[in-house]
Amino acid sequence: MRLEPRTSTPAWMIIGAPVTAVIVALGLCAVLILWTGESVWQAYFHLFKGAAGSRFAITETLTRATPMILTGLAAALAFRAKLWNIGGEGQFYMGAVVATWLGAGMVTLPAALMVPFLILAGALAGGLLLLLPALLKNVLKVDEVVTTLLLNFVVLLFVNFLLEGPMKDPMSLGWPQGPPIIDEGILPGIMAKSRMHAGLIVALALAVLAWAVMRFTVWGYEIRAVGYNADAAGFAGIKVPRTIVLTALISGGLAGIAGVGEVAGTKGYLTLDLSPGFGYAGIAVAMLAALHPLAVIASALFLAGIYVGADSMSRAIAVPTYIADVIVATSMLCVLVSIMLTRFKLYWRG
């Protein structure tokens, strides 16, 4: 078996490869569903119905996709610069913590200012959390995979401490949860009888903005150059450490905004289970999107749909929701293989 680089990749292949990969992944997971004794068609039917089969299902999927678009962008941008930010979960919670700190009565502004204020504050908090690993990487060459990953647990314990102590809502009847965000700070809903909120529009706008920055600006050029080849980028005069710090601030900021959106949009107050792993899901979203900011939207919608659909599927038939994790993981592997095949031709004989 031998791989040879392709001299060019046709457009249909770039679009078609991930779609094919997802279909293959669903095929592979069908084996597991068969194992449970349920019908594959039934399972996938209920999955699809739960994800997109009704107005409620669609709004739920969109609500779930909102933070995943943001954490997905966070991972996609950082990974483009080969800054392996695995700390989206921690940055997400830092955004949520700061939104709670400022937004639960400490600051009161008119809604038109309060919401952007909270979003910016959350972005800053997330960005600053990633600044530390980025500086350690620049100065001491500390592996950021380790530092960002471990910071997630530090932040989670910190949130735990806050919710049991200084930030515990006195009206919560003893539950470890934060005080509610004041009305001015709540992200407005965008559709009646749904949980969808303005965070979705922010996420979509930021995805388009991220794409434009990567494609049309010198910053984007430098981030890509550093990611592809830091030695050559540095030789050409790009300040590699500065580019990494900039990327860290943007990436951490995007994950922080996701936290603001959940605490001030979806839930209204901070809890320890605010995120069912949105930070980690962002990595899957980014990989599935091949790190393309616009593809992140599609990829986040797909993954959100799988999770939301799997919940409703497990209520309808006897297939556990864990199948969602398996589908996501398998899709990721298949997409990685398919991306390789768009770049290389495979020959079976040497």
Added chain:
Amino acid sequence: MSEILRLDGITKRFGPLVANDAISLSLKPGEVVALLGENGAGKTTLMNILFGHYTADEGTIEVFGRPLTPGQPDAALSAGIGMVHQHFSLGDNLTVLDNITLGTESLWSWRHDEAKARARLAQLSDDFGLSVDPDALVGALSVGEKQRVEILKALYREARILILDEPTAVLTPQEVDSLFETLRKLVGKGMSIIFISHKLHEILTISDRVVVLRRGKVVAETATKDADRASLAEAMVGRAVHLPKGTPMDPGEVLLELNNVSVSADQGYGVLDGADLVLRRHEIIGLAGVSGNGQQALAALISGLARPEAGTMTVNGEAVQHTSPGHMVRHGVGRIPEDRNHVGVIGEMAVWENLISERRRDTPLSRSGLLGFQAIRSLASDLIERFDIRCQGQNEETRLLSGGNVQKLVLARVLNNNPSIILANQPVRGLDIGAIAYVQNTILEARSNGAAVLLISEDLEELMALSDRIQVIYHGRLSEPIDARDVTAREIGLMMSGQARAA
């Protein structure tokens, strides 16, 4: 006696590319056959097929009259074929003895008989005059010594056919002489050798027969005694080629001056120890030296990657202390890096992206942080045309370009800035003759137009043909400049091995 190795009609295709096209080659006992060809002519592919790294699409190989199982390096080894690769395959953290015995003993044997191995190695060293300390760590050896270890490794495995892939690329002239002496001894004891090279004078010295490859085909085969440089060069390239030669010019004002400049190993580029260098307009200084003697530190210094820790560096009349690559570019230094594929360009980025990398922040290529695509497009197409960069358009990924075209891209980017000082670090290494001539002519032209050039090369012929003055670097120290017209390659070779020049 009859042939001991016979390759018959070997054909190997990579997609649409025919790397080897019905190549036949034979070897007699005690014979040295030179395989001559430019990069990409198919020499290495052919040897990889012989050695079992690739399987040929067509054709057969016979060793000592028996067919060789294709696709198995083991088979080639046990049939008595040894190969010394251009890039050595030695473990730096193992001793010479361990490197040589590695893989010769069964994985299941309880203990290894070191005394026996040691005795055998000593015997081989004696027989062939290949002296090495069996207990030295390979990482501490010089390049010439490492090559001896590679040859001993083949001898230890009882190779009777030795393939040497570009064995002289990393050696000083003196080391080349001693290698040739060793090879003659080996041949005297019945060894047959395939010597791969593109250096004509070496081939004329060492081989009995020359086989010339071009574009995967055997284009000439002749006894060495009937061949001469011109005929071989023409066969190799397919046309007559004349490499440029520098003509003396009157040097102008000083553009780059190093005064007792030192760079320590802490900066990660090797050591430069109190270097003095004066580079004037209209002048090319050639830097000779065995690789690893401080060239990297000097190049990093002038590229803006390393900073002078002691002494002063003056660029265009301005002292430089805290430097950066961008700073050097803005101060009129054009930099052609040694590793064009990994430092010169970013392979995954498009041709246009690499063309603007040093000037991405300059108007009109970008305005307030936004790339100015119109200006970029016209600059890129202009440079592609002026420097004859063969690509499928400015959007093509740079990694898909050939080595010569990548170097033209780097030249285009550098010269478009009209640099007054040019650092050319191994500018033609690994290029084919056509591209070499182009690159050398371009450098000479830039110098005629008023640039000062520091040319770093391991090829003495190139240095002597192009440079006005030559400085030799050894253990981080620069020699006094020598007029390139009154020095011989032999003298420079001696200085490269650390001996002072005879007055």
